[in-house]
Amino acid sequence: MLCETHQTAGRLEEVVDTSFEKIAQHLASTSETTAADMRPTQQRYQETMEKLVEAQQAGVHQVTAWPDRWWIERDNDDTAVEPKYLLFTNRKLLGHSLLERTGSDGRKSGRFEPSLEYFDYADIFAAAPQVENDCMEANAREAYGLPDDNGGEYRNKFQELSDRIEALELYIADASGQKIETSEVRIEDLSSHYDDESERWLHVSSPIEVSR
Numbered sequence: 422m423l424c425e426t427h428q429t430a431g432r433l434e435e436v437v438d439t440s441f442e443k444i445a446q447h448l449a450s451t452s453e454t455t456a457a458d459m460r461p462t463q464q465r466y467q468e469t470m471e472k473l474v475e476a477q478q479a480g481v482h483q484v485t486a487w488p489d490r491w492w493i494e495r496d497n498d499d500t501a502v503e504p505k506y507l508l509f510t511n512r513k514l515l516g517h518s519l520l521e522r523t524g525s526d527g528r529k530s531g532r533f534e535p536s537l538e539y540f541d542y543a544d545i546f547a548a549a550p551q552v553e554n555d556c557m558e559a560n561a562r563e564a565y566g567l568p569d570d571n572g573g574e575y576r577n578k579f580q581e582l583s584d585r586i587e588a589l590e591l592y593i594a595d596a597s598g599q600k601i602e603t604s605e606v607r608i609e610d611l612s613s614h615y616d617d618e619s620e621r622w623l624h625v626s627s628p629i630e631v632s633r
Contacts, residue, residue, distance in 0.1 A: 505596065508533070508606070508623060510589040515539040518623035533608060533623040545585050546610035546621075552578050593625060 508515045516535040523529050535543070556579040559572035569575075591606040604626040611620040 506531075506593045506601065506623070506625070507596065507598070508591060508593055508608070510542070510591050513538045513541075515542070515591075516623075520623065520625060528624060528626055530622055530624040532619065533610075533621040535621060542589065543610065545582065545589075546608045547613050549582055549586065550609065550611060550614065552582050555579075593623075 505518075506520050507517045514536050516533055516539050518531040518533045520529040520531040522531055552575070555571075555575040559569045559575045562569045563572055591608070593601045593603060593606055595601060605624075606626075607624040609622040609624060611622070612618050614620070
C-alpha cells in the first residue's frame with residue numbers, strides 16, 4: 422500500500438471575494454508594524470489590502486484584477502519574471518510559483534512563494550511530509566513481514582491529514598486569475614525540516630489547461 426496525498430482542484434467561479442470585516446481585522450492586527458520593519462512584499466500586500474478595504478467601503482465586493490501584483494518581489498523591473506501560476510483555496514490566494522521544472526512524467530514543479538494567507542494553513546502542509554513518510558515506512562516494514570505497532574496510528578494520521586488537505590480544494594490560476602485545470606495540486610513544505618523558508622514547493626499534474 423503506497424501512501425499518496427491527492428488534492429483535486431476545486432471549482433470556484435470568482436477569483437477573490439474577501440470580506441471587508443476580515444481585511445479590516447487583518448490590517449488592524451498589523452497596524453503597529455512600521456514600513457521599515459516590513460519586507461517589500463509585505464509592504465505591497467499591506468497597500469493592496471488597504472485598496473481592497475477602500476473598494477469594499479465604496480460598495481465594491483469583488484476584485485477581478487491584481488493591483489500592482491503585490492506578490493511579485495522585484496529587484497529589477499526590467500529583468501523580473503512574472504509568476505505563471507497562482508495557488509488558491511476557498512477564494513484565498515496562498516502564493517505563486519513559476520513551476521520551472523518539468524519531470525520525465527510531465528509533472529511540473531517549482532519553488533513556492535507564499536502569501537501571508539498561506540500561514541493560516543502552513544501547519545497542515547508542514548506536517549504532511551513526516552506523516553506521509555511514517556505511513557510509507559510502516560507499510561514497507563509490514564510488507565516484509567516485520568510488525569509495526571504504530572502502523573495503524575500512522576495510517577490514521579495520514580488519512581486525517583489527507584482529508585484536511587482535500588477539504589481545502591486547492592487549485593491554480595494564471596496571472597490574470599483564470600483557473601487552470603489539473604488533476605492534482607500538491608504543496609510540499611520542507612521549510613521546518615531544513616530550517617529554510619525557501620524550501621517550499623508546488624507540484625501539479627500535466628497537462629495544464631486554462632479553463633474557459
